[in-house]
Amino acid sequence: MSPRETVNDAPQRQSPSDASGEPLRILLVEDVAADAELLLRELRRAGVRCATQRVQSGADLRHALHHFAPDVVLADDALPQFSALDALHVVQRERPLTPVIIVTGSLNEETAVSFIKEGAVDFVVKHRLFRLGPAVQRALALRRALEDAAVAEIARHRAEEELRRQTEFLSHAQAAAGIGSWEWDIAGDCITWSDETYRIFGVDPAAGPISYERYLELIHPDDRADVAAAVGWSLQTREPFALDHRIVRPDGSLHFLHGRGGIVTDASGRPVRMLGAVLDITSRKQAEEALRRANDRLNAVIQSSPLAISTLDADGIVRSWNPAAERLFGWTAEEVIGRPLPAVHGEADEFRGTQRRVMQGEPVTAVEVIRKKKDGTPVTVNLVAAPLHEADGRITGILGLIEDVTGVKRLEQQFFHAQKLEAVGRLAGGIAHDFNNLLTVITSCSDLLLEDLGADDPKREDVAQIRKASESAAALTRQLLAFSRQQVLQPQILDLNETVAGTEKLLKRVIGEDIQLATVLAPDLGMAIVDPGQVEQIIMNLAVNARDAMPGGGRLTIATANTDMDAAYVQDHPPARAGRYVMLAVSDTGTGMDASTQAHIFEPFFTTKPFGKGTGLGLATVYGIVKQSGGFIWVYSEPGHGTTFKIYFPWAGGSAERSAAALAAKPQPGTETVLVVEDAASVRSVMRQVLERYGYAVLEAPDGETALQLAAKHHGPIHLLLTDVVMPGVSGRQLADRLLRLRPGIKVLYASGYTDDAIIHHGILEPGIAYLQKPFTRDALALKVRAVLDGS
Ligand SMILES: Nc1ncnc2c1ncn2[C@@H]1O[C@H](COP(=O)(O)OP(=O)(O)OP(=O)(O)O)[C@@H](O)[C@H]1O
Ligand SMILES: [Mg+2]
Incomplete structure (x- = not known):
């Protein structure tokens, strides 16, 4: 049995119908059909057009509330299982706005009040049903008012929600931004x-x-x-x-x-x-601050960089120019920034080519190019250039790092020059070795001849000429060896004042009468460590140069002084080392030299003198001796104002205790046995002749092996070994060592014209070694042999 009595199946509506529109939808909660009919009749009588449905249980009521959607609910209070109050509660739960009118058989005031309190809009007593029509109308009016209020409430709520949402959005947006x-x-x-x-x-x-x-x-x-x-x-x-x-x-x-x-x-x-x-x-x-600091640091680096740094824009216009660039090229930043690079040298093709390559993104690493300084002089630079990129990768300019390599080039040249010198030195040394042997023979034989010839022999003059020529030749080889630093130095603790005094007489003769000689010698002069023969040669070479620079006369001054070189001085005068030196200065009032001449004077064969006048070896020789002696030399000269050479020799320590000048001694004869070892037969024979003249017994051998065999076979004593240093096979040094094992106590004297490192170190004779420089004179040989035998 359907619980419904649908009179008019109207669709769900939003608002209740009214008399002018569709029929009202009235839901009856009533178990007695006749009673329901009674209510309907009463409504019709009151002119209410309506469609009704009737339900008797809570479930049916709920269903009808949603599907019939009544405008008003009339609830009979007499249902046995389902009271009007129950119905009221269901409606309030399911459809809170639907008005409920209680229909009751009897009603006391208390019950009525409780119904109203619970939410019923009205009640109608069954025996006064004429009130039903107006009650329904009132209920409908009430419902409409309630619905309007609800709509308003929803709208307000929505507005509030929208405001809250917007505020929240704004707050989030603000936080995010x-x-x-x-x-x-x-x-x-x-x-x-x-x-x-x-x-x-x-x-x-x-x-x-x-x-x-x-x-x-x-x-x-x-x-x-x-x-x-x-x-x-x-x-x-x-x-x-x-x-x-x-x-x-x-x-x-x-x-x-x-x-x-x-x-x-x-x-x-x-x-x-x-x-x-x-x-x-x-x-x-x-970030700005960090960027600024990074920029400052970068700028400081660029400003203080020893490398010239410059940037060009895409059109080749200079955009930056650091102080090193100013120093290198001579243009100030102010002069070049905003203009095309002025340092382009000669043909601009290379420059433009480099520029084009870099602008195409190809960096240039370390190429040597020539640029131009402000004063027009070309400068060789090492160039590194890289493209400058914009953030989007576009190339907008060029960064150039430029290093002046002129100094390096100069050093390279100096190195080549040193190499050249060394080669010349080797050649000179090689020549000197053979040459000195020849000169030994010529000199010694002339001496022997002169001794033999009578005082008024007409041949004496010729022999004397030969003797003089061989002396000149010997001097020349000495120079060759000196400038190539191949000579054997025999440094001594020397008083330079004595040496200067000793040369004075000869000097006067060399410089002639138009030139005045003055000496300014420090009385407390320290002792120098230097080979005395070499100092004389230095003084002579400088004096001859001075003379040549004063063709109209003048003054030659030779001075000595003690000098301390401190760190600051040394810094300005490479390659000097700090310390105490003994100085020898030779000054003239002559023509002087310009800078370009000064730059070359120490080079061998550099001369400004006419052909045949100068060989250009004088100062090269001086330089070689000074270097080899561990000293330094400087020249101070100005055209028209004369020249001063200052030479610093190593100080021997302590103050001078003047040694008496060695007297030119006459050689003393001897009777000892001397073993002469020399591969050059002529030299060997000359040595034998000289020694025999002085009374010595002589054994001779052409090489080391023969000498050793001879020494082994010889029954008598051998007092002295006189040997060449450089020989094929066993060297002089090796021979001496082996012979000493065979005959301990034997004395050794080396004679050589040119020697390798066997008995010298960096050109200085090893201590305790006796040495005779070839070519030697007869007297020199006899003196040296006597001295070695006597152990002095
Ligand atoms: N006192 C000086 N005054 C001016 N010029 C000098 C002086 N000393 C040297 N010179 C210059 O230095 C050059 C080289 O000198 P150096 O002694 O090496 O060779 P030289 O004198 O020309 O030849 P050599 O000395 O071999 O006979 C000289 O030709 C001269 O131009
Ligand atoms: Mg000279």
Whole structure:
């Protein structure tokens, strides 16, 4: 059995029907059909057009509430299982706006009040059903009013929700953008901040709105006046303001803000409010600061770089030019920036080619090119060039690093020069070895001849000529060996004052009468360590040069002095080393030299003298001796103002205890046995002749092996080994060592014209070694042999 009696199956509607429109939908909660009919008749009688449905249980009621959607529910209070109050509760739960009218058989006041309290809109007693029509109409009116109120409530709720959503959106947007907003009620002096503004200022939102004064307190003291001025200006001009400033948060941290604000005026134009926003730009400021510092550092590097650094733009216009570039090229930054690079030398093809390559993205690494200085002189530079890129990868210019390699080039040349010298030296040494043997023979044989010839023999003159020529030849080989630093130096502790005094007589003869000789000798002069023969040669070479520079006469001064070279002096005078030196200075008042001549004077074979006059070996020889002696030489000269050479010899320590000048001794004869070892037969024979003349017994051998065999076979004593140093097979040194094992106590004298490192170190004779330089004279040989045998 269907619980429904559908009279009119109307669709669900939003609002109740009324008399003029569709029939009312009335749901009857009634178990007795006749009673229901009674109610309907009464409604019809009251003129209510309606469709009805009848239900008897809670489930049916719920179903009908949703599917029949009644405008009014009439609930009979007499149902045995389902009271009117039950029905009322179901309706309130399911369809709270649907009015319920209780229909009851009898009603006392108490029950009625309780129904109304529970929410029924009305009640009708069954025996007064004429009230039903008006009650329904009232209920409908009530329902309509309730529905209107509900709609209004929903709209209000929606609006609130929308506002909340927008506020939340704004708050999120502000937080995301780091922008805080504010509003200042000027009259009320109350600033309202958004959440983000509180966060930016580091203030707890619980603190509530703040005053303008409090706001100013949060501004950094140094920026406070600026902010106040900006706000004041805005109030005065009605113009919006914008400025960057710092704040100090309550926790003490510093932040950078960008603030903007503008005035809102009332109808009369008076400012009433100010609205604005703040943006926390601390990290941007920090990044800017970091960038600025990085830039400063980079700039410092560029400014102090020893490398010239320059940038060109795409059109070849100079954009930067560092101090090293100014120094290298001579143009100041002011002169070149904004102009095309002026340092292009000669043909510009190379320059343009390089520029094009780099602009196409191809870096140039370490090429040697020639550029031009401001004064026009070309300069060899090492160039590194790289393209400058824009952020999008576009090439906008060129960075160039330029190193002046002129100095390096010069060093290279000096190195080549040293190599050349060494080669010449080797050649000279090789020649000298053989040459000195020949000269030994010529000199010694002339001596022997002169001894043999009678005092008035007409041949004496010729022999003397030969003897003189061989002396000159010997001097020349000595020079060759000296400038190539191949000679054997025999340094002694020497008083330079004595040496100068000793040469004075000869000097006067060399320089002639037009030139005055002066000596300025330090009385407390320290002892120098140097080979005395070499010092004489130095003085002579310098004096001869001085003479040649003073063709019209002048003054030659020779001075000595003690000198201390300190670190500062040494720094300015490479390759000097700090320490004490004994100085010898030779000055003249002659023609002097210009810088380009001075640059070459120590080179062998450099001469400005006419052909046949000078060989160009004088100063090269001096230089070689000084270097080999561990000293230094400098020249000071100006054209027209004379020249001074200063030579520094190593100091021997202590003050001079003057040694008596060695007297030119006459050689003494001897009877000892001398073993002469020499591969050059002529030299060997000359040695034998000289020694035999002085009374010695002589054994001779052409080489080391033969000498050893001879020594083994010889029964008598051998007192002295006189040996050449450089020989094929066993060398002089090896021979001496082996012979000493065979015959301990034997004395050794080396004779050589040119020697390798067997008995010398860096050109200095090893201590304790007796040595005779070839070519030697008869007397020199006899003196040396006697001296070695006597152990002095
Ligand atoms: N006192 C000086 N005054 C001016 N010029 C000098 C002086 N000493 C040297 N010179 C210059 O230096 C050059 C080289 O000198 P150096 O003694 O090496 O060779 P030389 O004198 O020309 O030849 P040599 O010495 O071999 O006979 C000289 O030709 C001269 O031009
Ligand atoms: Mg000279």
